[in-house]
Amino acid sequence: MEINVLKSEKDEMEFEIESLTLAEIFRVYLNKDSAVTFAAWKREHPTKKPVMSVKTKGKTPKKAIDDAVSAITKDLDKVEKDFSKLK
Numbered sequence: 001m002e003i004n005v006l007k008s009e010k011d012e013m014e015f016e017i018e019s020l021t022l023a024e025i026f027r028v029y030l031n032k033d034s035a036v037t038f039a040a041w042k043r044e045h046p047t048k049k050p051v052m053s054v055k056t057k058g059k060t061p062k063k064a065i066d067d068a069v070s071a072i073t074k075d076l077d078k079v080e081k082d083f084s085k086l087k
Contacts, residue, residue: 001017001018001022002018003015003016003017003018004016004049006051008061008062011055011056011057011060012053012054012055012056012061013053013054013061013062013065014051014052014053014054015051015052016049016050016051016052017041017049017050017051017052018049019049020041023041023052025072026039026041026052026065026068026072027040027041027052029068029071029072030054030064030065030068032071033059033064033067033068035056035057035058035059035064036054036055036056036064037055037056037057038053039052039053039054039055040052040053041053
């Protein structure tokens with residue numbers, strides 16, 4: 001997955017992400033974090049990549065993103081494990 005950081009400050013980060021699907025998954029998981037005050041994505045045009053904006057209070061945006069990645073990975077591992085039981 002390719003991420004292009006556009007803005008990185010103490011409590012705010014903006015980055016370009018490859019797809020709308022990933023942007024939406026990040027938005028959902030980031031908004032579950034109580035330290036995240038704002039998480040949303042926008043896309044200027046359908047031919048452009050979405051830009052994710054994250055604002056935090058009490059933790060860095062990078063830490064919030066790392067936590068979201070960990071939660072997503074954990075949930076995907078659980079889904080994979082549950083799915084393999086169906087065979």
